[in-house]
Amino acid sequence: MKIILPDRKTIEEEREPAVIKDILESLGINPASVIVAKNGNIVPDDVILENADELKIISFAHGG
Amino acid sequence: MNNPNLCSICGKPAAVRLNNPERRLCAEHFIKDAEERVFKAIDAAEMIREGDRVLVGLSGGKDSTALILILSEYVKTRPDVKLIAVTIDEGIAEYREDTIKAAERLVEHTGVEHGIISFTELFGDTLDRLVADRKNLACSICGVLRRRSLTEAARRFDADSIATGHNLDDEAQSVLMNMLRGDKPSLIQDSSLGYTGYFVPRIKPLAVLSEKEIVTYIMLKGFYTPLPECPYAVTALRMEARKIIGTLEERYPGTKLNIVRFRDGIRKHVPYSPKGTKGKLNTCKICGELTSGEICQVCRVLNRKQSDE
Ligand SMILES: [Zn+2]
Ligand SMILES: [Zn+2]
Numbered sequence: 528m529k530i531i532l533p534d535r536k537t538i539e540e541e542r543e544p545a546v547i548k549d550i551l552e553s554l555g556i557n558p559a560s561v562i563v564a565k566n567g568n569i570v571p572d573d574v575i576l577e578n579a580d581e582l583k584i585i586s587f588a589h590g591g
Numbered sequence: 592m593n594n595p596n597l598c599s600i601c602g603k604p605a606a607v608r609l610n611n612p613e614r615r616l617c618a619e620h621f622i623k624d625a626e627e628r629v630f631k632a633i634d635a636a637e638m639i640r641e642g643d644r645v646l647v648g649l650s651g652g653k654d655s656t657a658l659i660l661i662l663s664e665y666v667k668t669r670p671d672v673k674l675i676a677v678t679i680d681e682g683i684a685e686y687r688e689d690t691i692k693a694a695e696r697l698v699e700h701t702g703v704e705h706g707i708i709s710f711t712e713l714f715g716d717t718l719d720r721l722v723a724d725r726k727n728l729a730c731s732i733c734g735v736l737r738r739r740s741l742t743e744a745a746r747r748f749d750a751d752s753i754a755t756g757h758n759l760d761d762e763a764q765s766v767l768m769n770m771l772r773g774d775k776p777s778l779i780q781d782s783s784l785g786y787t788g789y790f791v792p793r794i795k796p797l798a799v800l801s802e803k804e805i806v807t808y809i810m811l812k813g814f815y816t817p818l819p820e821c822p823y824a825v826t827a828l829r830m831e832a833r834k835i836i837g838t839l840e841e842r843y844p845g846t847k848l849n850i851v852r853f854r855d856g857i858r859k860h861v862p863y864s865p866k867g868t869k870g871k872l873n874t875c876k877i878c879g880e881l882t883s884g885e886i887c888q889v890c891r892v893l894n895r896k897q898s899d900e
Contacts, residue, residue, distance in 0.1 A: 559841050562807055569807060571608035571615065574596050587653065587806040 528578050530554075533561065533586035541578060548572040550582065561586045607807060610844045618811045625808050628799050629661050630668075638794040639752065642671045645794075646750035648741055649676040649697065649705070651690030654756030656697060656814050657805045658797055662754060663701040665796075676701075677744040679737050680709040682717020686819050693816060708744050710736060714893060721893070722823075729823035732892045739880070739889045745791040757795040760802040763847040764832040766854045771828065778854060779861045790881065801847060 528542040530550070547565070551558045551572065558572045564583040565574060576582055596605045598617035605615035609624070616624055633639055647662060649655045659676055666672045678694045680687055691707070698705040710718055714736060721736075722729040741753050769778040797805065809815045824830075839846045874880065875887035877895050882888070886897075 557837060557841065559803065559837050562803065562810065568604065569606040569618070569810060571596060571605060573608060585806075585810075587802065 528576060529581040531581070531583040533584050542576075544575050544577045546572075547574055547576055547582065550576060551584070554584075556584065556586075606811065607804075611848075622808060622811055625800055625804055626661050626664055629796050630665055632799045633665065633794075633796050636794075638754075638796060639665075639669070639672055643751040644673045644675060644749060646741065646745050646748055646753045646791075647674055647676045647703070648737075648753065648755045649678050649694045650756075651678065651692070651694035651697070652756075652818060653802075653806055653809055653815070654758055654761075654797060656693070656809050657800070658754060658756040659697050659701055659703060660809070660812060660814065662796065663703060674701075674703045675748045675750060676703045676705045677741065677748070678705070678707045679740045679744075680707055680711075681733055681737065682710050682719055683821065683823070684717075684719055686821055689818055693818065697814070706744065706748060708740050708747075710740070713740055713743060714889075726823065728892075730821075730825055733823065735888045735892050742791060742880075750791060752792045752794050754794045754796055756797055758797050758800055758802050758805050759847050759851060760833070760836070762795070762798050762854075763836050763850040764829055766850050767832040767836060768828050771832070779858055798851065799848075 528540060530538040532538065532554070533556075547563050547570070548558050551561065551563070562569060562585045563572055564570065564585065565576060566581050567583075596608075596615060597603065598605045598620055599614040600620045601617060603617040603619075606618045607621045608615050609621075614624075639645060645662070647655070647659055649659055659674075662674055666674055676694070676698050678691055680691065695705070697703075710716065710721070714721065718729065718733055718736070722732055725732075741755075744750070745753050766778065769775075800808070806815065836847060836850070872881050872883060873885060875882045875890055876885050877890040877897055878887060880887050880889065889895075
């Protein structure tokens with residue numbers, strides 16, 4: 528599983544399939560403050576991520 | 592899986608899950624859904640009247656990007672309405688240059704007329720220099736000056752209303768902040784709305800969309816570019832309000848919308864009168880703009896002095 532964090536740092540490790548929201552929470556990220564893309568497509572955070580998938584976490588900062 | 596992630600309308604893979612009513616939408620149908628909610632809000636509140644010239648504050652940031660994209664869709668069904676985009680150049684080094692470029696790309700794409708007005712031109716100096724010795728107040732001073740800049744732009748472009756990109760998060764945060772400060776006048780009268788017959792009315796078409804929906808919308812439309820953040824921090828109280836409401840929304844979906852609807856409900860029952868004036872407005876003794884006091888907010892934040900004559 529490959530996870531790209533908002534600061535562009537990457538985590539790559541073997542992981543059991545998990546709901547994206549739970550992955551975010553385990554990383555200390557509030558799901559409401561980010562948008563997630565699974566294998567390049569934006570998805571809701573209740574989608575399951577398999578070990579072979581890539582997750583990109585995009586945080587949107589405040590500012591008009 | 593007991594909830595396959597498919598669009599409730601067309602069955603394609605969904606990009607977003609929304610509640611109230613519970614639905615999943617693909618990129619195309621989310622874009623449509625978001626636009627239709629804004630169109631409905633505009634029509635329900637009669638934000639744009641027949642033949643209006645609408646000035647659109649276009650900072651080039653995410654909210655105003657969505658605003659110009661959605662409004663330029665809206666006017667396709669309202670050929671009587673004319674949009675004019677205006678970018679305020681506050682003079683913030685290493686921040687504004689990139690967003691002005693983004694704004695220029697957008698007006699090129701949408702074909703909307705575009706003007707740029709700078710703080711230097713209106714107030715004699717850049718924001719950076721105006722707040723050099725009081726950086727902690729930069730955000731609120733900038734707000735006051737930006738508001739005046741838009742009023743001035745509306746005058747120059749002969750606009751009937753000013754549309755700004757305030758989203759659902761901004762609005763819900765403001766309600767909570769007004770409560771925490773005990774600021775009842777601001778809660779019941781939107782100081783940015785202007786007073787009919789005095790100021791150009793302000794409209795907030797995006798107040799039905801959350802910040803997350805707005806960013807999703809511009810990403811799906813292909814207009815998302817990570818831009819530098821404004822170097823001046825937002826007020827501490829807004830940060831707190833943002834955190835509190837964010838947590839509540841996560842646990843009780845619909846909280847933001849409920850907060851804003853609650854405020855709107857109160858506003859309907861309170862007689863309309865400009866903030867703290869019982870309906871009386873004066874002209875500023877220094878610059879001549881309309882104000883509820885003797886000296887307007889702009890002259891106060893700029894420390895302009897009254898000349899003795
Ligand atoms: Zn669809
Ligand atoms: Zn004044």
